[in-house]
Amino acid sequence: MRKKTFFKLVLILFLLIIIFVLIYYKAKISRIITPFILAVVLTYILNPLVCKLHRKNIPISASILLVYTFFILFIASIIIFLIPELINNTKELIESVPDITARYQKMFAGFLENIQKSKWSPDIKAAVLGEIEGAATAIQKYALEILGKTLNVIMQTVSFLADFILALVIAFYLMKDKEQFIEAALSIMPLKWRNGIISTGREVSTILSNFVQGQLLTALIIGILESIGLYIVGVKYALILGVIGGISNIIPYFGPFIAAIPSAAIALLDSPIKVVWTILVFIVVQQIDNAFISTKIIEGRLGLHPVVTIFAVLIGGEFFGIIGMMLAVPVFAVMRIIFRRAIDAIV
Structure with a gap:
């Protein structure tokens, strides 16, 4: 029982060290592991189809390339038919942020005017006005943040495309050489x-x-x-x-x-x-x-x-x-x- 408790404590300490390292170096680690995470996701999505083709005596590399071809065609069809409308929606939404903010400010101004004319006690008026003004400020700040992050989103999209291309390469080798990776990992483990x-x-x-x-x-x-x-x-x-x-x-x-x-x-x-x-x-x-x-x-x-x-x-x-x-x-x-x-x- 003591031995089991000791190993539990050791494992917990080990996990805490890993978590600390991940948090402390999260910016650098996230840049490195992003394409690998995408590669793992792609592998789990595409590998079942690759295995089915490979079982039909199609070489593994050819199976992966065939699945990649259909996958890229599928993505391309989405880009052709869906992405333009999605971009228009996003563009219209971003362009309308100032108008949305102005309309909400007008709405809040109407609330403020009605409250000022009401017969509520001064304390209640002050409390309600404070909450409404705080909400208006928060909405305005949120709208400005959206506009400020637009360029950042574009840059992140470009970065994501680069990571995605690298992930396709990594996923290719994960599916092609998975048995070799497994054997290499097991070879360094005790029997x-x-x-x-x-x-x-x-x-x-x-x-x-x-x-x-x-x-x-x-x-x-x-x-x-x-x-x-x-x-x-x-x-x-x-x-x-x-x-x-x-x-x-x-x-x-x-x-x-x-x-x-x-x-x-x-x-x-x-x-x-x-x-x-x-x-x-x-x-x-x-x-x-x-x-x-x-x-x-x-x-x-x-x-x-x-x-x-x-x-x-x-x-x-x-x-x-x-x-x-x-x-x-x-x-x-x-x-x-x-x-x-x-x-x-x-x-």
Whole structure:
């Protein structure tokens, strides 16, 4: 019992050291590992198709190149038919930020005028006016931040394209030489650990495969449903808001609010009743997701308690932003498996 407790403490200390290094050098590490993370995601998406072709006696390199060809054609078709509309939506939204800000300021000014004319006590008036003025300042600041980050987003897009091209190269070798990588990793491990490592690797791979494939398909479906729903109720920029909703849906618990809040804010500029319809769209889509999509598409659960999931998302978001929130849950799930298997193997 003491031995088991000792090894648990050693593993916890080791994990804390790793977490400290990741946090302290997060900027440098994120630049290095981004193409590798993308490569792993691409591998889990494309490898099943590569394996099917390879089983038909097509050489592995040719199988990968064939899958890459269809994948690039698919991406190109999206760029040709969808991206122009998405760019127009984004451009219109950015250009309309000053107008949206001005309209909200006018709305707040009307509230202020009505409050000044009301028969409320001076203390209540002062408290309400303070809250409204604070909200107006926050909205203006948020709008200016959006405009200020526009150029940064463009630069990040260029950087992402470079990382994506590098990820395609890395993913090619991960799929082509995966057996060699596995053999090389096992060769440096003690013989008594190898079976356990293979078993752990398979469990981790299954979880990551289910997560990546399931979440991407779920995000696609959610994005389509929300775009259609917002378009039907007449919300402007329905496509870009739906895309944001689909991507943010990957983040557990908090994701749906990321798209719902700006959608409701834009709908409010037209009419209060449109806000109700907009919120109803997100509620209906989330109910469909919970009842049918996630339960059917994502096979198996990551095995994390809801409290741990929320903690993981908050930690990931605090140190690594939106990407950290998206990756926090599978990372915690993998760490949990490795931690449990390591204790079982050592003790």
